[in-house]
Amino acid sequence: MPNQELDLPPGALELLVLKVLTRGPMHGYAIVRAIQERGAEPLRIEEGTLYPALHRMERRDLLSSEWGVSESNRRAKFYRLTPTGRAALKEQESAWRRVSEAVGRVLDTPNKKWA
Amino acid sequence: MSALLERLGLFARAPDTRSLAEIAGDIDAELAFHVEETARELVAGGLVPEEAHAEALRRFGDYGRIRRECARTQMGERIMMQRVQVVLTALLIVAVGVLLWSNHEARASMSAERAASMAMIARIEEQLASRSPQPELLDGLPAVRGPAQVPDDSGEYLDPSGKSVDRTAAVTSWISTFRQQSDNWRHGLKQADRLAALPGSQGVEILSRIYPTLSTAHREQIFKPFVFDGGHRDAVEVLALGLLDGTNSVRERAALYLETYAWKNLMYGGVADTWLAEWRDRPVAEVLRANATAWAREFGGVAAMYEQIPAGHPTRLLEIIDHVRPEVFATAGVDLAAILRENGIDRLTSEQLRLLSPSDRERVEIVQSWCRAK
Numbered sequence: 001m002p003n004q005e006l007d008l009p010p011g012a013l014e015l016l017v018l019k020v021l022t023r024g025p026m027h028g029y030a031i032v033r034a035i036q037e038r039g040a041e042p043l044r045i046e047e048g049t050l051y052p053a054l055h056r057m058e059r060r061d062l063l064s065s066e067w068g069v070s071e072s073n074r075r076a077k078f079y080r081l082t083p084t085g086r087a088a089l090k091e092q093e094s095a096w097r098r099v100s101e102a103v104g105r106v107l108d109t110p111n112k113k114w115a
Numbered sequence: 116m117s118a119l120l121e122r123l124g125l126f127a128r129a130p131d132t133r134s135l136a137e138i139a140g141d142i143d144a145e146l147a148f149h150v151e152e153t154a155r156e157l158v159a160g161g162l163v164p165e166e167a168h169a170e171a172l173r174r175f176g177d178y179g180r181i182r183r184e185c186a187r188t189q190m191g192e193r194i195m196m197q198r199v200q201v202v203l204t205a206l207l208i209v210a211v212g213v214l215l216w217s218n219h220e221a222r223a224s225m226s227a228e229r230a231a232s233m234a235m236i237a238r239i240e241e242q243l244a245s246r247s248p249q250p251e252l253l254d255g256l257p258a259v260r261g262p263a264q265v266p267d268d269s270g271e272y273l274d275p276s277g278k279s280v281d282r283t284a285a286v287t288s289w290i291s292t293f294r295q296q297s298d299n300w301r302h303g304l305k306q307a308d309r310l311a312a313l314p315g316s317q318g319v320e321i322l323s324r325i326y327p328t329l330s331t332a333h334r335e336q337i338f339k340p341f342v343f344d345g346g347h348r349d350a351v352e353v354l355a356l357g358l359l360d361g362t363n364s365v366r367e368r369a370a371l372y373l374e375t376y377a378w379k380n381l382m383y384g385g386v387a388d389t390w391l392a393e394w395r396d397r398p399v400a401e402v403l404r405a406n407a408t409a410w411a412r413e414f415g416g417v418a419a420m421y422e423q424i425p426a427g428h429p430t431r432l433l434e435i436i437d438h439v440r441p442e443v444f445a446t447a448g449v450d451l452a453a454i455l456r457e458n459g460i461d462r463l464t465s466e467q468l469r470l471l472s473p474s475d476r477e478r479v480e481i482v483q484s485w486c487r488a489k
Contacts, residue, residue: 028145029152046176047153051146052184059188067141072152077145 008043013053015096018062018081018089025068027076028054054079062088139388140361142185147327150175165294169287172324179323179356183395186359190388272317275309282320290325293333303333304340311340311347319349326356334365342372345446348399351376355395358387374438376402378410380431400447407444407454410435415458423470424463436478441485452489461486 020026020034031054032047057063062085070076081089133141153171158164172178272285275292289310296302310318322337329337338357341347350372357369358381370381373390376399381387394402414432418424444451455461461483468476 027148029149032149047149047174048146048176048178048181051142051149051181052188055185055188070148070152072155074148074151075144076148077141 008045011092012043012096013045013050014057014062015089015092017050017053017057018085018092021063021079021081021085022089025078025080027068027070027078029070029076031079057085061085138189139186139359142182142189143327143359143361146175146178146182146185150178150327165287165291168290168328169283172286172328173283177323178327179352182359183355186388187392190392272321273313275306285321286324289321290328293325293329297330298332300332300336303329304336306333307337308340310337316349318347319352322353323356331362331365334360334362335368338369338372342375342440342443344442346375346399346440346443348447350443351395351397351399351402355391358391371438374435375440375443376406378406378435378439380434400449403444403447403449403451404454407449407451408458411455411458411460415460418459418463418467423467425470430472430475433475433478436482450489452486455482455486 016035017031020031020038023034026034028050032045032050035045054063054065058065058079061082063079064082065077065079067075068078150168150171153174154164154167157167157170162170175181270282271279272282274280274285274288276288280288289306293303293306310322312318313321318341326334326337334357338350338354341350341353347353354369354373354376357365358373360366360369366387367382370387373381373387377390377394379386379390381390394406410432414429417429417432441451460479463479463483468479471479
């Protein structure tokens, strides 16, 4: 059970993308690696699903993109946070923490019958 | 128009100004970069290139579906713009039509009226050519899109030697087999033949995963076995890979083969992408029936409007005949002859066809004699 991969909850991928892009502009491949480096190994992320998410976020003006040259000297599309994206990150991060704390409180409260 | 839509809140930002072909090329380049970077990392970690590429594709997920989702997100906006423009133009045409009708009796010259009608029909035809058939207008066909193909990650697949293996092993073997002679188009065609002969949807599933690793010489050949000799049930899905290809020569071939299914020239700007968005997830029989019916109604409608079909008027419609493969309809169980007969194509007289160019007349006569023989 501890080694079992976990599915990413809805909305989490967008939050993770917004968070790692606070480091600066990155292409999709670097975004996936940055998410994994930050401790997301237990989460099952089909790498390709990042791209439709990136395109939707760009369309909603959370991200902007431009073509550049990667570390391996290849043409790559780099994404960066827009001001709308920064505001969304703040809002989503706060909401995520509140939900997480609330769920944690329920889980941590002993059943009265056994208290 | 864009500024107005933006102001109305239809778009969060200004619409994309790239052509649909450029959008498709950018999506290909972006996704290919990810797969190749992963493969490069795996090679550095000790894997051989073929295994690294297969593993990179496995980690990436369903390449075809992801590519399609990206295309829908990016092209949806452009397609919506085109539809808004079609609707506005149609309204304008209706307004002109009402005006012409109201002035009908006052018109002194019949030839002037005919010229105006001709101009109007030409504009309608141009609008029809620039959009896909509307399925909800066709009798007996569902208006909703069919379910998208769900990738099957389980089960066994045949590798090039005919051995049953898991999908990752099959993908690795097929990549390796194609790569043995990347520059040899005959080798690509031979392997494509074998892929198309795999049972069920195995061929298209494997192809959609290995497609980004194929050379241009192979991608140019890959579609033939899925279209020739009666066609394959997944032909539209395979041709869709080509229609979104970043290389012109590959895209042109895919568009040419798709004319059997679309009954229109898909090389006009934007038509291919719009058509694909509408039809690629539908069963092949439905695609063939709906698109052939739309063509027959359009040509039959033009024909019914005149005592003699005007010279040059339906040439673009009739050119399709050169590229359509009727045997594909037979394989799919669709009665093409009945569709053409229901729209009066077989009843056009030589007097009605008199003004057509010899080549256009010949095209109609070929279709008529084929209909009568069925």
